Amino acid sequence: MQPAPHVSVLLHESVGLLAPAPGRRFLDCTLGAGGHTAALLAAGAAVVGIDRDPRARDLARERLAGYADRLQVLAMTFADAAVQLAAEGETFDGVLADLGVSSMQIDDAGRGFSLRDTARADMRMGDGCPDDAIALIDRTRESDLADIIYRYGEERLSRRIASALKRARAAGVDSAAGLAEAIRGCVPGHQPRHPALRTFQALRIAVNDELGELETLLAQLPRLVATGGTAVVISFHSLEDRLVKTSFRAQRDRGLWAEIARKPVVPQDPETEANPRAHSAKLRWARRVA
Numbered sequence: 001m002q003p004a005p006h007v008s009v010l011l012h013e014s015v016g017l018l019a020p021a022p023g024r025r026f027l028d029c030t031l032g033a034g035g036h037t038a039a040l041l042a043a044g045a046a047v048v049g050i051d052r053d054p055r056a057r058d059l060a061r062e063r064l065a066g067y068a069d070r071l072q073v074l075a076m077t078f079a080d081a082a083v084q085l086a087a088e089g090e091t092f093d094g095v096l097a098d099l100g101v102s103s104m105q106i107d108d109a110g111r112g113f114s115l116r117d118t119a120r121a122d123m124r125m126g127d128g129c130p131d132d133a134i135a136l137i138d139r140t141r142e143s144d145l146a147d148i149i150y151r152y153g154e155e156r157l158s159r160r161i162a163s164a165l166k167r168a169r170a171a172g173v174d175s176a177a178g179l180a181e182a183i184r185g186c187v188p189g190h191q192p193r194h195p196a197l198r199t200f201q202a203l204r205i206a207v208n209d210e211l212g213e214l215e216t217l218l219a220q221l222p223r224l225v226a227t228g229g230t231a232v233v234i235s236f237h238s239l240e241d242r243l244v245k246t247s248f249r250a251q252r253d254r255g256l257w258a259e260i261a262r263k264p265v266v267p268q269d270p271e272t273e274a275n276p277r278a279h280s281a282k283l284r285w286a287r288r289v290a
């Protein structure tokens, strides 16, 4: 197996909660580089892995070729897969979702996720996204674009930034780096973090309908987890964590979960020191009665 190009977050904690063993079967909604799935397979379990990104699927298949007899890879969004699998009556001993983009996707020059990328600001993770970020900026009215930036980026300068993005597009700018510069140019003073980071997060969430995907998955989760099984969701920003927390609580109150995490599990210092991406990670779990 090749070395992991993406460092899995909260790996030990999630695998501990899922308790993989021979004869147990799991659904990994976000296969990525296959890091979490590799740990489940190594413990003897079987995995159905989903990823909407064809490059991620190819890489995971290659890295996990030694386990091909226990790994099935689905080329779908996890929302579509969850609805389909639940309708078919499929259940799993555990379901994992490790949300967001992988570091491979961000580092993949040409996909426009990174502030430094000189390619078109595409930002689509893969299947099921009608518009890329440029098309989204072009077809959205400036006031609606500001709302997207405010809601999904929690950016208080959203109106000014939306106007700067529209001006940049009128001037023919379509690269991620060009948009990042246009945003920097309209934010006054020195900023500790690049002033375009929150807007890039907002555009990415909108392009990939990340919150809609998560809501659909969360609604199906209790049907997908077998009796005695566990759902584990790792999120990376407050909008996602809020959705997970509210959904798990509401479902527990309806008797769909026996127990849910009272507090999110967060990475320990050694993990955040070794992997800056882990900083904002929050894991929440929910368990069905045995």
Ligand SMILES: C[S@@+](CC[C@H](N)C(=O)[O-])C[C@H]1O[C@@H](n2cnc3c(N)ncnc32)[C@H](O)[C@@H]1O
Pocket (backbone or CB within 6 Å): 006, 007, 008, 009, 029, 030, 031, 032, 033, 034, 035, 036, 037, 050, 051, 052, 053, 056, 076, 077, 078, 079, 098, 099, 100, 101, 102, 125, 126, 213
């Ligand atoms: C954070 S990475 C997962 C990393 C993986 N757990 C590992 O350890 O290697 C998230 C992956 O989920 C995929 N993804 C994100 N949202 C998705 C969705 N709605 N449907 C299917 N795949 C999705 C992305 O393409 C990306 O490859």
